[in-house]
Amino acid sequence: MARPSVEAERREQILSAACEVVSEIGFKSLRVADVAKRAGTSTGTVHYYFDTKTELMRAAFEWNFARSLDRRRPLLDEHPDPRERLRAFVESYLPVDDVTVRAWHVWAELWVEALHDPDLQEMNEQVYGEWRRIVAGILRDGQDSGLFREEDPVLAANALIGMIDGLALQVLLRSRSMTVDRMRAVCDRTLRNLDVATV
Amino acid sequence: MARPSVEAERREQILSAACEVVSEIGFKSLRVADVAKRAGTSTGTVHYYFDTKTELMRAAFEWNFARSLDRRRPLLDEHPDPRERLRAFVESYLPVDDVTVRAWHVWAELWVEALHDPDLQEMNEQVYGEWRRIVAGILRDGQDSGLFREEDPVLAANALIGMIDGLALQVLLRSRSMTVDRMRAVCDRTLRNLDVATV
DNA sequence: GTCCTGTCTGACCGATCAGTCAAGTTACGG
DNA sequence: CCGTAACTTGACTGATCGGTCAGACAGGAC
Incomplete structure (x- = not known):
């Protein structure tokens, strides 16, 4: 080594820029030059760090996921009550701030790109499985504590996560009928339905 | 008029081809030449019928929606019992056959394209509002008949539709954890929860 | 027949962009 | 202070593709 490697930092810088650009103009319109400019470097x-645009995007999708998971992990240790834990987890999905909105945008782009790309489908499978495991785990905890109704936790987790995805999409599309507040209300209703004593 | 107009049929033919191609390779990869070839004509x-690719795609999205609605309308008159009506409606969303899968693909492409296009957002708003109205209407009917729990039908409709969207996406992504059968099971669970007498 | 108009064609043009490359620059070791 | 290897640059190339256009064709009116 003739110089200290800057590879880690540079890759990070480029991936972050790629996610920003994807979020702003979409994968379809994204040019390598846009990413370079946003990262303050050249094409x-x-x-030099990513052979092809495809490889760059795959890495960006992975990076986006890792970041999303990192942001939420501490949340899970904060709330001893499973009901609170689940509520906080769901709340963290609401596209309220820039960071969350950007992450959702990148997710949506990944989905549509993956429709025609088995490798990305595999990536979705891994990542989605992680979310599912987390939510199902919370539901199981709640059932063990007698706080949540007894039912198949995996089925319920799928229902909850699927709903969040669908609702978030509508919020991102700036639907007048599905604002963040309304999304929160719909989620609250669903969370209440999980409780043993439904009002 | 020197000749009978073939415009209506030709437009239909091209739009159908466009939806097929979008479903197969995605909007990003779609070339006007692909659509022409699929329609058995030239670029x-x-x-001649669509000035720009953008205009073509907008028309294709609209056409896809109109067709989806047409396919489901008769369903709503078949079942006097709101529970059956809702179940049949939800069942028709499951991506089981080619026609439904293709329609879902086009929907997904519309969503992501609309993230950066206010005109398409407006289109989503109209179309989505239609679905919401239909489902909320069924829920209201069921409540009036004392079959469904009393609750805000709009909130419940949003929860159900959002969930269907999110689940369908995972099915389209060929998730091993979310097959059509599993999606049906998750939907069944949610439908049961709407009933007055939940088991 | 011949006009007219609606329809259709595919070669072509110009713009765009991913990826290459040759010529740098930087910063360490010896 | 030179050698070396990591890193950086941006002009360039080749391929792609949306949209144009000049011309051909079809079928009704007359």
Whole structure:
């Protein structure tokens, strides 16, 4: 080694820029030059770290997921009560701030890109499985404590996560009928339905 | 008029081809030449009926929606019992056959394209409002008949539709954890929860 | 027949962009 | 202070593709 490697930092910088650009203009419109500009570097450098645009995007999708998971992990240790834990977890999904909205945008782009790409489908499978495990785990905890109704936790987790995805999409589409507040109300209703004593 | 107009049929033919191609390879990869070939015509003809690719896709999205609605309308008159009506309606959303899968694919492409296009957002708003009205209407009917629990029908409709969207997406992504059968099971669970007498 | 108009064609043009490359620059070791 | 290897640059290339256009064709009116 003739120089200390800057690879880790540079990759991070480029991936972050890629996610920002994807979120702003979409994968379809994204140019390698846009990413380079946003990262404050040149297209040559982007290609130095990522051979092709496809490889860049795959890495960006993975990076987006890792970041999303990192942001939420501490949340899970904060609330001893499973009901509170689940509520906080769901709340963290609401597209309220820039960071969350951006992450959702990248997710949505991944989904549609994955419709025609088995490798990305596999990635979705891994990542989605992680969310499912977390939510199902909370539901199981709640059932063990007698707080949640007895039912198949995996089925209920799928229902909850699926709903969140669908609702978030409508919020991202700036639907007048599905604002963040309304999304929260719909989620609250569903969370209440999980409780043993439904009002 | 020197000749009978073939415009209506030709437009239909091209739009159908466009939806097929979008479903197969995605909007990002779609070339006007692909659509022309699929429609058995030339790029010149496609541009004769649609000035730009953007205009073509907008028309294709609209066409896809109109067709989806047409396919489901008769369903709503078949079942006097609101529970059956809702069940049949939900069942028709499951991505089981080619026609439904193709329609879902086009929907997904519309969503992501709309993230950065206010015109398409407006289209989503109209179309989605239609679904919401239908489902909320069924729920209201069921409540009036004392079959469904009393609750805000709009909230419940949003929860149900959002969930269906999210689940369908995972099915389309060929998730091993979310097959059509599993999606049906999750939907059944949610439908049961709407009933007055939940088991 | 011949006009007219609606329809259709595909070669072509111009713009766009991913990826290459040759020529740098930087910062360490010896 | 030179050698070396990591890193950076941006002009360039080749391929792609949306949209244009000049011309061909079809079928009704007359």
